Amino acid sequence: MCGIVGLFLKQPKLEPELGAMLSDMLVVMNDRGPDSAGFAVYGDGERGRVKLTISGTSEAALREAIAGLARAVGESLSVTLRHTHAVISLSAINEQKARRWIAARADIGLVGAGKRMELYKEVGLPERLAQQFRLAEMAGSHGIGHTRMATESAVTTRGAHPFSTGLDQCLVHNGSLSNHNGVRRVLQHEGLSFETENDTEVAAGYLSWKIREGASLKEALTQSLVDLDGFYTFVVGTESGFAVLRDPIACKPAVMAETDDYVAFGSEYRALAMLPGIDKAHIFEPAPATVYAWERG
Amino acid sequence: MPDCDLAKTPLRELNAMLHSLAPSTNETHWIVTNPGGKHAIACGLDAPVAIGIQGHVGYYCGGMNKQATIVVSGNAGVGVAENMMSGEVRVRGDASQAAGATGRGGLLVIEGNASARCGISMKGIDILVKGSIGPMSAFMAQAGNLVVLGDAGDALGDSIYEARLFVRGSVASLGADCVEKPMSSEDSSILNSVLKRAGMEDSVSVDEFRMFGSARRLYHFHIDNVDAY
Amino acid sequence: MTVPPHRTPPRFSSTFTQQVIAEIQRAAATGIYDIRGGGAKRALPHFDDLLFLGASISRYPLEGYREKCGTDVTLGTRFAKKPIKLKTPVTIAGMSFGALSAPAKEALGRGASAVGTSTTTGDGGMTPEERGHSSILVYQYLPSRYGMNPDDLRKADAIEIVIGQGAKPGGGGMLLGQKISPRVAKMRTLPESIDQRSACRHPDWTGPDDLEIKIEELRELTDWEKPIYVKVGASRPYYDTALAAKSGVDVLVLDGMQGGTAASQEVFIENVGLPILAAIRPAVQALQDLGLHRKLQLIVSGGIRTGADVAKALALGADAVAIGTAALIALGDNDPQLQAEYQKLGTVAGAYDDWQEGLDPAGITTQDPVLAARLDPVKAGRRLANYLSVLTLEAQTIARACGKSHLHNLEPEDLVALTIEAAAMAGVPLAGTNWIPGITK
Numbered sequence: 001m002c003g004i005v006g007l008f009l010k011q012p013k014l015e016p017e018l019g020a021m022l023s024d025m026l027v028v029m030n031d032r033g034p035d036s037a038g039f040a041v042y043g044d045g046e047r048g049r050v051k052l053t054i055s056g057t058s059e060a061a062l063r064e065a066i067a068g069l070a071r072a073v074g075e076s077l078s079v080t081l082r083h084t085h086a087v088i089s090l091s092a093i094n095e096q097k098a099r100r101w102i103a104a105r106a107d108i109g110l111v112g113a114g115k116r117m118e119l120y121k122e123v124g125l126p127e128r129l130a131q132q133f134r135l136a137e138m139a140g141s142h143g144i145g146h147t148r149m150a151t152e153s154a155v156t157t158r159g160a161h162p163f164s165t166g167l168d169q170c171l172v173h174n175g176s177l178s179n180h181n182g183v184r185r186v187l188q189h190e191g192l193s194f195e196t197e198n199d200t201e202v203a204a205g206y207l208s209w210k211i212r213e214g215a216s217l218k219e220a221l222t223q224s225l226v227d228l229d230g231f232y233t234f235v236v237g238t239e240s241g242f243a244v245l246r247d248p249i250a251c252k253p254a255v256m257a258e259t260d261d262y263v264a265f266g267s268e269y270r271a272l273a274m275l276p277g278i279d280k281a282h283i284f285e286p287a288p289a290t291v292y293a294w295e296r297g
Numbered sequence: 298m299p300d301c302d303l304a305k306t307p308l309r310e311l312n313a314m315l316h317s318l319a320p321s322t323n324e325t326h327w328i329v330t331n332p333g334g335k336h337a338i339a340c341g342l343d344a345p346v347a348i349g350i351q352g353h354v355g356y357y358c359g360g361m362n363k364q365a366t367i368v369v370s371g372n373a374g375v376g377v378a379e380n381m382m383s384g385e386v387r388v389r390g391d392a393s394q395a396a397g398a399t400g401r402g403g404l405l406v407i408e409g410n411a412s413a414r415c416g417i418s419m420k421g422i423d424i425l426v427k428g429s430i431g432p433m434s435a436f437m438a439q440a441g442n443l444v445v446l447g448d449a450g451d452a453l454g455d456s457i458y459e460a461r462l463f464v465r466g467s468v469a470s471l472g473a474d475c476v477e478k479p480m481s482s483e484d485s486s487i488l489n490s491v492l493k494r495a496g497m498e499d500s501v502s503v504d505e506f507r508m509f510g511s512a513r514r515l516y517h518f519h520i521d522n523v524d525a526y
Numbered sequence: 527m528t529v530p531p532h533r534t535p536p537r538f539s540s541t542f543t544q545q546v547i548a549e550i551q552r553a554a555a556t557g558i559y560d561i562r563g564g565g566a567k568r569a570l571p572h573f574d575d576l577l578f579l580g581a582s583i584s585r586y587p588l589e590g591y592r593e594k595c596g597t598d599v600t601l602g603t604r605f606a607k608k609p610i611k612l613k614t615p616v617t618i619a620g621m622s623f624g625a626l627s628a629p630a631k632e633a634l635g636r637g638a639s640a641v642g643t644s645t646t647t648g649d650g651g652m653t654p655e656e657r658g659h660s661s662i663l664v665y666q667y668l669p670s671r672y673g674m675n676p677d678d679l680r681k682a683d684a685i686e687i688v689i690g691q692g693a694k695p696g697g698g699g700m701l702l703g704q705k706i707s708p709r710v711a712k713m714r715t716l717p718e719s720i721d722q723r724s725a726c727r728h729p730d731w732t733g734p735d736d737l738e739i740k741i742e743e744l745r746e747l748t749d750w751e752k753p754i755y756v757k758v759g760a761s762r763p764y765y766d767t768a769l770a771a772k773s774g775v776d777v778l779v780l781d782g783m784q785g786g787t788a789a790s791q792e793v794f795i796e797n798v799g800l801p802i803l804a805a806i807r808p809a810v811q812a813l814q815d816l817g818l819h820r821k822l823q824l825i826v827s828g829g830i831r832t833g834a835d836v837a838k839a840l841a842l843g844a845d846a847v848a849i850g851t852a853a854l855i856a857l858g859d860n861d862p863q864l865q866a867e868y869q870k871l872g873t874v875a876g877a878y879d880d881w882q883e884g885l886d887p888a889g890i891t892t893q894d895p896v897l898a899a900r901l902d903p904v905k906a907g908r909r910l911a912n913y914l915s916v917l918t919l920e921a922q923t924i925a926r927a928c929g930k931s932h933l934h935n936l937e938p939e940d941l942v943a944l945t946i947e948a949a950a951m952a953g954v955p956l957a958g959t960n961w962i963p964g965i966t967k
């Protein structure tokens with residue numbers, strides 16, 4: 001059970017402010033999810049390069065690991081360190097080699113990968129984490145964030161949201177799925193692997209699988225209405241947009257605000273109250289069992 | 298006219314002040330600014346005072362209200378005026394889920410739209426929505442009147458015990474045991490009085506509405522109703 | 527019946543027992559599930575399978591009749607401005623006016639007040655008689671919100687948000703038409719004599735993130751004075767306890783599957799939930815993991831009958847217990863003096879559980895004015911007070927024997943189990959061994 005925020009900018013002019021806006025939104029959701037927090041920000045991407053977000057036990061461990069990774073892939077890496085996470089930009093041709101190298105290490109883990117997506121998540125109070133990761137200084141076109149009140153799975157970094165669903169894809173969830181054990185078994189049979197007992201990871205894996213099988217994001221979400229049982233509000237980030245889906249009973253709260261400049265999502269209005277121009281925004285609740293998606297061309 | 302800026306005054310202080318008002322208080326008109334979507338604003342009032350809230354409110358604004366008139370110049374979050382006993386709550390914008398839930402009396406006016414489960418388990422309240430209402434509205438409604446000038450979403454009045462549901466626009470679908478009923482002259486005069494109290498009697502006519510209510514087939518456990526349990 | 531020679535005598539199936547056959551026949555005839563009152567009747571691992579280790583040489587007992595052994599408990603120390611102070615850790619569980627007659631509710635109030643403990647309203651609202659006769663009254667806030675009134679909320683000493691009940695975790699209650707009298711109907715805003723179905727989810731919130739906001743509203747409404755309880759049926763007690771704690775409750779009420787109900791589906795009563803023995807340790811573990819044990823108080827219920835049960839529940843980590851069925855028996859339910867009348871109803875004293883029908887000859891689970899008038903609330907209240915005193919004295923006796931100057935100093939280490947099942951569920955060693963199944967090798 002949780003708080004969700006999402007912000008999608010329609011125009012470039014607010015891009016330098018994205019992190020600051022998202023940070024304010026996330027901090028308001030502190031009470032809904034005091035166990036852990038996470039967010040994904042879609043910043044600049046470079047042609048032919050990919051960004052890997054890794055987490056480690058300490059900054060020293062991260063620096064040591066990055067030096068090793070640079071030697072392993074044979075290129076000098078561009079790196080940004082933030083608290084327990086590092087974003088590494090490298091040539092796309094080296095992505096698989098780097099992934100294998102990271103997977104072999106026990107002290108670091110891959111959190112997310114994408115041309116533009118950077119993904120941060122950690123155990124602790126959302127308010128403090130937003131500061132530690134310096135979210136307010138990040139720029140980008142869109143981002144999603146999550147504060148977690150764990151229901152049945154462990155309070156761990158890996159159990160924090162967002163869950164990455166594939167390159168530049170990630171998902172946050174509020175609610176609880178009632179058939180995730182069965183769906184997980186089906187997906188494992190299909191070759192997916194899971195790192196946590198978390199129901200949201202199953203939802204994320206489900207969407208990855210559907211997309212891998214050829215579905216569009218919208219089709220995958222529409223099909224999830226049939227295959228996933230329980231209560232959920234999903235917010236999904238992609239390279240160029242984001243999507244929202246609520247279960248057919250619309251059990252968990254959701255409110256959205258749209259202006260000429262942005263589309264914003266919050267579990268409660270409080271999370272949107274400080275956004276610029278909110279007084280004149282079109283404020284609405286997403287309807288149950290309806291996929292909403294925004295793209296920036 | 299007391300003025301309370303919630304950006305400066307803690308909510309607990311505002312509510313404590315409102316709860317301590319004597320029935321004969323002279324401080325009868327309050328203005329609340331910067332509500333910022335906070336929860337439980339002006340809940341549990343029991344005095345004939347007017348509260349004007351300038352902005353959007355969070356969950357349970359005006360919850361369990363008695364006597365007071367609360368006007369939200371903005372949108373309201375989940376459960377606005379839940380379990381209201383008397384008085385009036387008016388939302389100038391939209392209302393989130395479960396508006397007027399379990400309300401027992403008084404009048405709730407939503408000038409925009411209300412989302413899912415509007416009037417859920419209503420027990421005597423009158424609710425008027427100028428716009429449309431979402432799915433599962435008036436679920437398990439027991440008494441009172443729900444008047445909708447726009448459309449109603451799916452499963453209107455599911456498992457309804459009693460209550461009158463008046464809809465001017467379309468109804469996406471009716472829930473279990475909810476049926477359209479002919480409007481008697483008593484029903485029309487009740488509808489008219491709700492419209493009047495909400496200040497809408499000149500903008501719409503009673504004839505434009507259809508009425509829905511309980512088919513009373515679920516009053517007793519019976520094998521023939523097994524699909525509805 | 528005589529069996530002719532060389533014929534096998536009739537043999538009954540262990541799968542299709544006479545009870546099972548009768549239920550299939552009943553289902554076939556009526557087409558509706560069986561509805562009854564009371565709690566689970568099947569054999570379940572229970573407190574009977576635990577024993578206390580009294581003091582001897584390694585530990586010293588307190589003098590049984592002289593040295594002090596405290597029994598008081600304070601509930602709501604976490605956030606409430608006005609916590610509740612009880613003289614005994616045995617409270618009366620929520621039972622509605624509607625399920626019970628007005629004299630029965632009055633008697634519960636009288637009995638509880640006489641020994642300095644609390645009673646609880648139940649679905650359907652608070653009656654003036656009940657408030658008047660209960661010195662400490664907990665007001666239940668239920669999914670149905672039948673009879674919910676903010677004035678009563680303010681009159682209560684504590685508020686209990688009911689999420690579930692041990693007899694039916696995940697299900698809503700019911701009250702059949704025979705008991706929807708004019709007064710009950712008016713209090714619940716229902717037509718008279720209909721079969722009432724209650725919602726199983728609250729109408730205006732779901733989940734712990736919203737529960738936190740609901741608790742904030744109830745605290746704002748009552749100016750942060752009253753303790754806020756949350757009651758759950760035992761099913762996933764570790765998570766439910768942790769989430770209730772995170773949502774900001776003062777007191778958690780955990781009801782095992784032996785807990786009674788006025789009317790529920792038999793299939794629910796017998797097949798859903800955990801026996802209370804299996805539920806306490808995970809709940810206590812969650813509180814310990816959060817550093818909240820004894821700070822957020824835990825009340826357990828479901829099958830509490832004796833002072834030994836009270837002491838065992840407290841030793842496993844509860845702060846107090848609640849009784850329902852036992853309290854009704856103390857008032858006069860299933861009294862053998864009414865045998866002839868039970869037989870007319872097709873049952874016998876000791877087995878009567880058709881509380882849903884409203885025909886209770888003891889005048890307790892009924893709304894029939896003639897039957898209800900049979901119960902003298904003063905005398906019945908006295909019987910309940912006597913019984914509550916016995917429970918307290920019995921628990922004290924055991925605690926003293928274990929060398930404790932307060933009931934709350936009982937620990938799991940004071941217990942052993944007679945069966946492997948009970949040892950595993952209660953997390954205490956099998957008697958005579960150091961083996962706790964699932965914990966030690």
